[in-house]
Amino acid sequence: MSDDADSMVLDLMEILLTAAVANEYPEISKNDLPQKLRKITGVSGAASEFKRPLVISEGLLEREMGVSGAYGHLRTNPFVDYDEFGQRLSITTLAPAMQWFVKKGGKKSIEQNPALAQYAEKNNIGTFSYQDALKKTGRFEDSVEYIEAKIAPIVAESEEMRNARDLIIIYAPDEMEFSMDNLVCTRGQMDTIKKIDVALKNRDFLRDHRIYEFGKLLFVGPPGTGKTSLALALSRELHMPLLEVRLAMITSQYLGETSKNIDRIFELARRLAPCILFIDEFDFVAKSRLTDDNAAMKRAVNMLLKNIDMVSFVKNGVLLIGATNHPALLDEAAWRRFDDVVEFPMPDQVMRGNILRAVTSLIECECDFDSVAEETEGFSGADLRMMVKEAIMSALTDNRHKVTAEDIEVGMQNLKNRHIIRSNI
Structure with missing residues (x-):
């Protein structure tokens, strides 16, 4: 089976597992559904309430996901039942199906799906955290x-x-x-x-x-x-x-x-x-x-x-x-x-150092933040963010993803030049 086919099976299984968990546990709310599944499961509008039972049909999956003949992707899965009359798909046994999902690569999906994370946590499947999943998902409101x-x-x-x-x-x-x-x-x-x-x-x-x-x-x-x-x-x-x-x-x-x-x-x-x-x-x-x-x-x-x-x-x-x-x-x-x-004062040297560390937290940056903070007297927080952006562009122009002290110097000079131009206007 191709990687795309594997991914499709996992996506469909996540939907079916989420519906099964929501139907079994009445405490599951719309905020326990990941954003990508809210519309599929009927949650929409400002006053929408979570309605049970959740029913997943091939027609629904084709309309909301563009997947035609969903059961064809899941036919060999021992945990999926199919009602030909209503073209409805469902999970036969929840706990083994969840264990299969984890084993086949569904760990990341569970970490971002509060409904599944709650079920896994309660049933000692893996080491998932419901509260961590909630933080990643965000509230419907x-x-x-x-x-x-x-x-x-x-x-x-x-x-x-x-x-x-x-x-x-x-x-x-x-x-x-x-x-x-x-x-x-x-x-x-x-x-x-x-x-x-x-x-x-x-x-x-x-x-x-x-x-x-x-x-x-x-x-x-x-x-x-x-x-x-x-x-x-x-x-x-x-x-x-x-x-x-x-x-x-x-x-x-x-x-x-x-x-x-x-x-x-x-x-x-x-x-x-x-x-x-x-x-x-x-x-x-x-x-x-x-x-x-x-x-x-x-x-x-x-x-x-x-x-x-x-x-x-x-x-x-x-x-x-x-x-x-x-x-x-x-x-x-x-x-x-x-x-x-x-x-909101102009940042002092300590604040400038902390701002630089926060702005560069997601990139690899080789520089002495304290030294740069000392050299950027008069820079606002917005100036420091723009300086780092210029440094990143300098690195990317040189086909690098690592920002060096030289890149930071390029960004700093660009900002100082901007300040000179502005003061002369």
Whole structure:
């Protein structure tokens, strides 16, 4: 049998084994299904519940996997039964079938399939961990499919809500490239993250005791210091979608609609909650208040501040994060809307070394990180990531996958040249 045929048999057996485990164990939920099997097993939409029994037919496998005549691939397997009348496939004896699956190369699939990992762990088949498989799989509620299904009926209600949807970028938690594991945070940033996590776990207590003034954060610091990266990582960490709003983009639309659009964006956030509402370029508010005499713009700014007053992480599950590169421009009216100000300073030498180690953690890199950190005074975290990217490109251009100290030097010089060009503009 060819490698492709072996792979097809294992893929089909994983589906049948997952269905058998789910039918036998009522505690198995849709979050115990790997993403690749959720649609096949009927899990879709924002309100979909896990339905039993799971029935796997040849027609279903052809429609969802493009596999025609699935039983033909499994005919010689002693653990597969076939109902010709309904063209249904099933597992005859679960434990021996699982042992066969492990022996034939299904170990990696089980490690990423919580349903199978749970069964294997309970029945002492191999050394699989259900919790480890859950971490690798991710929750159904974190998926793009779930978030889009939740948004669809809201934006279908009216043209106004469709317009509001067009003005924001929505990220599902499982889309996030950044995680807390690959970010280097200051102590102040970590303390804020811990407070958010504690508040999330105790929302009912806070609500019952009418402690509402929590969950409005202002991220302040120079460009490239990680404000957006931390907001994105929090989405993944807290399992909440992130709605990114850029005030300059909203106010560039017809001014007469700006106030209404701000109102609708906050309404959309409340209806998608729990979620993170991330307002980038928050200093645009200050610039508008100081320099713009347009009455419509002033109404828009006042509408924004009013909505910030009304939104609440404790009451309605919206975590508000404003970000600014220019905190000095914000007046008292803007500052007092936030209950926590989180500083994002330029990284010191120790932080730069830690950032370099985090950025290069997945590549082979021969360099003295402490020495490079000393030579990169004035580099932001974004600068260091770009420097490493340039170093990797230098290595690849030389047909190497190992990054050397010379490659890092090339990347460093490229970034220093960029800084010179920028300072001369």
